[in-house]
Amino acid sequence: MKVAIVGASGAVGQEFMKVLDEQNFPVDELVLFGSERSAGRIFTFRGKDYVVQLLRHNDDFKDIDIAFVSAGANTAKEFAPTITKHGCIMIDNSSQFRLDDDVPLVVPEVNPEDALNAPRGIIANPNCTTILMVVALKPLERLSHIKNIQVATYQAASGAGLEAMDELALQHAEIAFNHDEITVRHFQHQLAYNVIPHIDVFQPNGYTREEEKMYNETRKIMHSDVRVSATCVRVPVMRSHSEAIWIETERPISPDEARRAFMSAPGLVVYDNPYTNKYPMPLFVNHKDPVYVGRIREDLSSDNGLTFWIVGDQIKKGAALNAVQIGQYLLQHGLNR
Numbered sequence: 001m002k003v004a005i006v007g008a009s010g011a012v013g014q015e016f017m018k019v020l021d022e023q024n025f026p027v028d029e030l031v032l033f034g035s036e037r038s039a040g041r042i043f044t045f046r047g048k049d050y051v052v053q054l055l056r057h058n059d060d061f062k063d064i065d066i067a068f069v070s071a072g073a074n075t076a077k078e079f080a081p082t083i084t085k086h087g088c089i090m091i092d093n094s095s096q097f098r099l100d101d102d103v104p105l106v107v108p109e110v111n112p113e114d115a116l117n118a119p120r121g122i123i124a125n126p127n128c129t130t131i132l133m134v135v136a137l138k139p140l141e142r143l144s145h146i147k148n149i150q151v152a153t154y155q156a157a158s159g160a161g162l163e164a165m166d167e168l169a170l171q172h173a174e175i176a177f178n179h180d181e182i183t184v185r186h187f188q189h190q191l192a193y194n195v196i197p198h199i200d201v202f203q204p205n206g207y208t209r210e211e212e213k214m215y216n217e218t219r220k221i222m223h224s225d226v227r228v229s230a231t232c233v234r235v236p237v238m239r240s241h242s243e244a245i246w247i248e249t250e251r252p253i254s255p256d257e258a259r260r261a262f263m264s265a266p267g268l269v270v271y272d273n274p275y276t277n278k279y280p281m282p283l284f285v286n287h288k289d290p291v292y293v294g295r296i297r298e299d300l301s302s303d304n305g306l307t308f309w310i311v312g313d314q315i316k317k318g319a320a321l322n323a324v325q326i327g328q329y330l331l332q333h334g335l336n337r
């Protein structure tokens, strides 16, 4: 299998190399792409060095079977025709195509079969925060239809990419050394020792685009009319997103019933014992594959309400791992070039 990673130098691109290896994905040949900023850089995969190629409009994708693309929405839009024109399947991590009717939006634990209907050769990987949430919602939806979701997110700096991670580290150093000015480039405000209730751009309805993604993408992935009200918050955590989730279902689901459903669901680990201070936290979840769930209890504010807390590594399950799992599903079902 000939595989490409577009955006190889980035946070998600680097994770792709780790995950492809961990998952024993059948990579016979690997081609890395980037902009002029990283073209020429060398990365090692399975003990072999690969030089990043400049992404251009040419026939470089002619013999490539799958391209894992994590280079932002504008690059995805511009290069999708070049990547797919000879039959290469493009699994894209950006928001560019997610809501297009002829592009499936796939989380393998939830709607894997949608991946088999990709008329444009493009499969979209959902928003990271949404991926983590729907993995936990799916087993509950099987028990009773989820009507409403309220969610507050606690999103790590790495959700904004590698340079944003550097910025958080730099801010801590600047504060430690009593700098007069704190560097703020990627976030709207200083993130160190702060939380910022603002991710992506504000919309006329007062929600941000990140919050609207959680509304629209959850409905598309789950084939559901569920209503979602999200508040997405950036927190000074380096990696892994956390979410406090409240759901209202058609019939009541008890915490014990929910716990049993979570325990038998793919991609989920129940980590929940308030008597021993056991609940998921980013530092514990970093670099792990599953979504972790804890603090499972009744929602006292609604009749059929349940509330719980999830944490997942958003660079891994929220991006690279989810995309590689889509690739694995395609391989199992006869990759259609």
Ligand SMILES: NC(=O)C1=CN([C@@H]2O[C@H](COP(=O)(O)OP(=O)(O)OC[C@H]3O[C@@H](n4cnc5c(N)ncnc54)[C@H](OP(=O)(O)O)[C@@H]3O)[C@@H](O)[C@H]2O)C=CC1
Pocket (backbone or CB within 6 Å): 006, 007, 008, 009, 010, 011, 012, 013, 033, 034, 035, 036, 037, 038, 039, 055, 070, 071, 072, 073, 075, 093, 094, 095, 127, 128, 158, 159, 160, 161, 162, 163, 314, 315, 318, 319
């Ligand atoms: N970080 C995360 O947690 C998540 C990110 N995503 C999505 O994944 C994508 C990448 O994010 P992330 O890795 O965090 O970002 P980074 O900023 O860390 O990396 C961006 C990558 O995109 C590449 N790139 C940018 N412009 C071009 C271009 N014109 N041609 C080729 N490559 C280009 C960069 O290459 P170069 O260095 O050469 O410019 C770099 O490798 C985004 O769409 C993001 O929304 C999705 C889910 C989670």
Ligand SMILES: N[C@@H](CC(=O)OP(=O)(O)O)C(=O)O
Pocket (backbone or CB within 6 Å): 093, 094, 095, 126, 127, 128, 129, 155, 156, 158, 159, 160, 199, 210, 213
């Ligand atoms: N959700 C990411 C941003 C991102 O990459 O989102 P999307 O892939 O939906 O554009 C964050 O924490 O900042």
